[in-house]
Amino acid sequence: MDCYNTVMAEELGIELPQLPKTFVADDANGVKRIFEVEQQITGTAILLTARERWEQGYEFAVDGEPDTNQHKLFKQLREKTTRGLSETYLETGKFSTAEPYTYVKQNHLKGVLAYDSANSETPLAIIDGKPYTWDEVGRMLQAFEGFQVKIAMKDLADELE
Template sequence: MMATKLGIELPQLPKTFVVDDANGVKRIFEVERQIMGTVILLTAHEQWEQRYEFAVDGKPNDDQHKLFEQLIEKITRGLSETYLETGKFPTGESYTYVRQNHLKSVLAYDLANSETPLVIIDGKPYTWDEVGRILQAFEGFQVKMVMKDLADELE
């Protein structure tokens, strides 16, 4: 095991925990710890496929309990806001729109289509076609896309 070779202690951390999202839905996360050379990475995946995913990283000598607390804080912040809203036209047809002209997402592998990733928004997977339909209302607008590692903070 790499931890033993590097002389890193691995304290017990919870394997799962629950956080409420902005709508009061309880989200169950599983924690994975990885040691990659000079970095310890804690990743939390929501228990269901293609859902929320968050990560924090630190140095091998960092307090891993504090790192775990940082992960929970990051998840709590991430779940405190939703970016999409659904509604219905008077005709009864439903639509989805971007709240406050701003959204954050995570790209994830699509088992059904290896050509393009899924876009996870508000813990739900969307195809690029679906994202395109959601963004149609913004035709003519400028768009800024910023790619960040999962462990980095996304402002």
């Protein structure tokens, strides 16, 4: 990616500042999360993506015009990550039989869809930084039988209300 970005920066006549490659942010439970930052310059935008260091964890992104101040864009990425980590959507517990369960708090979920290498027919849903299969998400949603549902797809760099 670094070589590609160098070529694109030269082609577009823009500076390619050195940005931090990683940063740490605390989640809603006070757990420190380590993010790796990827910078990608395209013909129409600069995209910064923060991915948690382990496979299929939290992921956040921001984008801007090619002439955007990339240090400000990095600051926006950190702020978006902090906002994204500040709320959780799932709660776990145990039934009286000691069997564990996971349920949806406050009647809504936010997450990211990811490729499931174990089952290419359905995606994984990354919620609260953890991967869930489509079957697991379906079981969590069973409690909402009879409810209406709204699913909104947004680009990773867009804000999700």
